[in-house]
Amino acid sequence: MKTLCLLLLFSLSAFAAKPNVIVIFVDNFGSGDLGCYGSKLHRTPHVDRLAAEGTKFTSFYVASGVCTPSRAALMTGCYPRRVGMHVSDTGGAVLQPLAHKGLNPDEVTIAEILKSADYATMCIGKWHLGDQPAFLPTKQGFDDFFGIPYSDDMTKDRKPDVWPDLPLMRGEKVIEAPADRDHLVKRCTEEAVRFIEQHAASPFFLYLPHTMPGSTGHPFSSEGFRGKSANGDYGDSVEELDWSTGQIIAALERLKIADNTLVIWTSDNGAVRRNPPQGSNAPYRGAGYDTSEGAMRMPCVMRWPGKIAAGAVNDALCSTMDLLPTLASIVGSSLPPHKIDGHNISAILFDAAKTTSPWDADGFFYYHMDQLQAVRAGEWKLYLPLDGKFKNLSRKPETSPLALYDVRHDVSEQNEVSTQHPDVVQRLTQLAEKARADIGDIHRRGSGQREAGMVEKAAPLLP
Numbered sequence: 032m033k034t035l036c037l038l039l040l041f042s043l044s045a046f047a048a049k050p051n052v053i054v055i056f057v058d059n060f061g062s063g064d065l066g067c068y069g070s071k072l073h074r075t076p077h078v079d080r081l082a083a084e085g086t087k088f089t090s091f092y093v094a095s096g097v098c099t100p101s102r103a104a105l106m107t108g109c110y111p112r113r114v115g116m117h118v119s120d121t122g123g124a125v126l127q128p129l130a131h132k133g134l135n136p137d138e139v140t141i142a143e144i145l146k147s148a149d150y151a152t153m154c155i156g157k158w159h160l161g162d163q164p165a166f167l168p169t170k171q172g173f174d175d176f177f178g179i180p181y182s183d184d185m186t187k188d189r190k191p192d193v194w195p196d197l198p199l200m201r202g203e204k205v206i207e208a209p210a211d212r213d214h215l216v217k218r219c220t221e222e223a224v225r226f227i228e229q230h231a232a233s234p235f236f237l238y239l240p241h242t243m244p245g246s247t248g249h250p251f252s253s254e255g256f257r258g259k260s261a262n263g264d265y266g267d268s269v270e271e272l273d274w275s276t277g278q279i280i281a282a283l284e285r286l287k288i289a290d291n292t293l294v295i296w297t298s299d300n301g302a303v304r305r306n307p308p309q310g311s312n313a314p315y316r317g318a319g320y321d322t323s324e325g326a327m328r329m330p331c332v333m334r335w336p337g338k339i340a341a342g343a344v345n346d347a348l349c350s351t352m353d354l355l356p357t358l359a360s361i362v363g364s365s366l367p368p369h370k371i372d373g374h375n376i377s378a379i380l381f382d383a384a385k386t387t388s389p390w391d392a393d394g395f396f397y398y399h400m401d402q403l404q405a406v407r408a409g410e411w412k413l414y415l416p417l418d419g420k421f422k423n424l425s426r427k428p429e430t431s432p433l434a435l436y437d438v439r440h441d442v443s444e445q446n447e448v449s450t451q452h453p454d455v456v457q458r459l460t461q462l463a464e465k466a467r468a469d470i471g472d473i474h475r476r477g478s479g480q481r482e483a484g485m486v487e488k489a490a491p492l493l494p
Contacts, residue, residue, distance in 0.1 A: 049148060049234040049362050050494065051227075051292040053279065054141075054354070056105065056240040056271055058098070058157060058182075059319055061302035062330040063311025064269050070311065072262050073269045078332065081296055086343040086383055090439070092350045092395060092407075093300055094372075096319055096326030098182060099125040099159050099301040100398075101351070106140040106160065106171065108355030108373035110398065112470045114138055115483030116160070118400050124320070126161060128185050128194045129491055132417060133161020134171060135484035139367035141355045142172030145236040148362040153226045155219045156240040157182065163486050169203055173238070177201050177222045180492060183212055184247040195491035205494045212251040215242045216268070220275040224282045231286040234362075240299070241275070244268040248305060255491035290336045295439030297331040297351065314442050322397035322404040322437060324412075332369075333380060335436035343383030346439060348390040348407065350377050370479055372470075394462035402473040406463045410439035411452075413459040418473070435459075 062068040067082035094104030099119065100111030111117040119125055120132035134140075142152045154168040154176045161167070162180035169176055171354045179199060186209065186405030187196045199210035211218075223239055244250040250268035260266030276296065283289040302310020303319035317323020331349075333339050352373030359366055360375045374389040390408070397405035405414045416432035435449035435456055449456050 046443040048291055048295060049150075051230075051235050051237075051283075051288060051340075052128075052145065052150075052358060053237045053292060053294045054105075054238065055279070055294070055296045056102075056238070057158075057240060057296075057298045058243060058245050059300060059303050060244060060269070060272075060298040060330070061309065061310045061312035061319075061325060062315065062328070063313030064302065065111075065330050067332065068330050069313060072311070073260065073266055073273075075269065075273040077273045077280060079293060080280070080297055081276065081334045082332040082342075084336065084476045085294070085332050085339050086339050086341075086345050088331040088333070088349055089344060089346045090348045091297065091329050091331035092327050092348070093298075093329055094327075094350060094352055095398060096300045096321050097124040097322070097400075098157075098246070098299055100400075102159055103134055105299075105351040105354065106134065106142075107138045108141075108352045108367075108371040109138075110352070110372050110396065110470050112398055112401065112477065113370070113372060113479060114481055117398060118138075120485070124400055126159060126181060127182055128162060128190075129160060130163070131489050133163060133166025133484045135482060136165060136170050137484075138171075138481075139420075140172045141358060142168070142236060142238065144172075144355060144359050144364045144367075145234075145362060146172050146174075148364045149234065150362070151226075151230045151233065152238075153223075153235070153236040154178065154240070155222050155226070156238075157242045158216075158240070161484065162492055163489055164203060165486055166484055167200075167203055169194045175226075177203055178219060178240075179215070179242060183210075183215065183242045183251070184355055192485075195493055198492040198494075200492070205492050208492075208494050210234070212242075212450070215251065216271050216275055217253045220278050223275075224278055227279070227282045227288075228286065231288050233291050239279075241272055243272060244302075244310065245257045246303075250309075262309070269310075284352050290357060291344070293333065293335040295333050295354065298329045301325045302329065316444050322399050324442070324444065327397060328438075339380055340383035345379065345383050345386065347376070347379045347386045348388040348395060348409070350390070350395065369481070394459065394466065396463070396470075401471065402455070403463060403466060406459045407438065407468070408459055408462060410437045411455050411459060412436050412438045413445075413456060414458075415463055 067079040095101040103116035196209035198205040199207040252267040256271040301312040301319040312325030315324035317325035414434040436444040469479040
């Protein structure tokens, strides 16, 4: 009884003052690129400090190994298939300039959840959930936007007869085209610090989806970082992103609001395959753009001094989809009226020793576009037999049509154990069938799917 009372008091004190919330969401960045996750190549002292002063999560997943669907899941707390953002209007994995499709304005985003609790809201960086006016951040709960509407590599030279110059936007207006890609991280950081300064006296939500390392084979960085790392353009970009994190932390401390600010640092998907290799997803197998651990199991550190344990490591199964319901709980907001997939994981955030998760019972599903390719529950990940147009690029070539791994203790997936655990295979197969019925699979519509937003005519964003 005494323990229960203490936990109750802690919960009440933890939520007495609404915390500021900062989500830093970098682009195409793997666990092996951070010092606090084992990198010996990149200098990342500021993110490492966040991990030392907060909790490092080691089973934290995005809902897709690709940009657009991953971002849709973060914003809505839903699998991309549920909200119709698992494929583009042209049948590809991500939205391109002049897409007719975008995140449906009827969906409820994290920004709208926090705005209902009197938060100032700002999106700075790469949006990639629709570039038409109906789909911009300012129509999805953000008071303002500074950044680019899609990937930094979607430039006019690639499709000169179709795509406009890469636009840099403020609010709903293009202020520069083509955007100066060398200085995007620097300018977005300056905008972020300015926003924090302007709203230091009241609760704010800053969503900082950085544009780098980006989808290009040669990430961009400003003069102070160019040529300074031990890993070429990619390493320069990694170290500038770390500098940016340091600027955010310094601003919070200077304004004396660090203790009441929850900072979440993670990536939209893992580092992608390049020749020669650039980023690292170690110790996980695979790379961005598929359903491997390397594509979807992300570095994630969270710091909230006095609330989230310092220097802790937590291996509970969590996801970006959990952020919406968890933040709603913390600030006292209602959940969206429609079904979401994420869970309130505040108990995990505030108890570093807690390694059980709601996903252990419900299952976490790995989709590639419209195909369900794997399911995880607890320590087990089951790669499913696949029919149709996609092959599972993320699994080893096994003789069996399916493959089972203990991804908690065998993180590099060296030992396939399906024959030793038929009961686990059966349970995870049943979970997969429930997902197919609800949110679908290739050639099969789920009963719980909703439509993305669509516009009849798409126009280029021009100054």
